[in-house]
Amino acid sequence: MEKTLDIKGMTCNHCKQAITTALQDLNGVNYVVVDLKQGKAHVNYEEGKVTEAQMKEAVEDQGYDVN
Numbered sequence: 001m002e003k004t005l006d007i008k009g010m011t012c013n014h015c016k017q018a019i020t021t022a023l024q025d026l027n028g029v030n031y032v033v034v035d036l037k038q039g040k041a042h043v044n045y046e047e048g049k050v051t052e053a054q055m056k057e058a059v060e061d062q063g064y065d066v067n
């Protein structure tokens, strides 16, 4: 499964790295591609193992807003 999150507040590569790591650390997430310019995170994950709410929370825990 593939999901794109709209993330607000990313400004630099540190933000990009923090979000990538936070999402990749979730059980069930296969890989993450963060687009800093577009403010998006593309998440490839296994359905049933991880929810969108968990992804949102992981990003919010880093201090960013998710739409």
Ligand SMILES: [Cu+2]
Residues within 6 Å of the ligand: 010, 011, 012, 013, 014, 015, 016
């Ligand atoms: Cu930053």
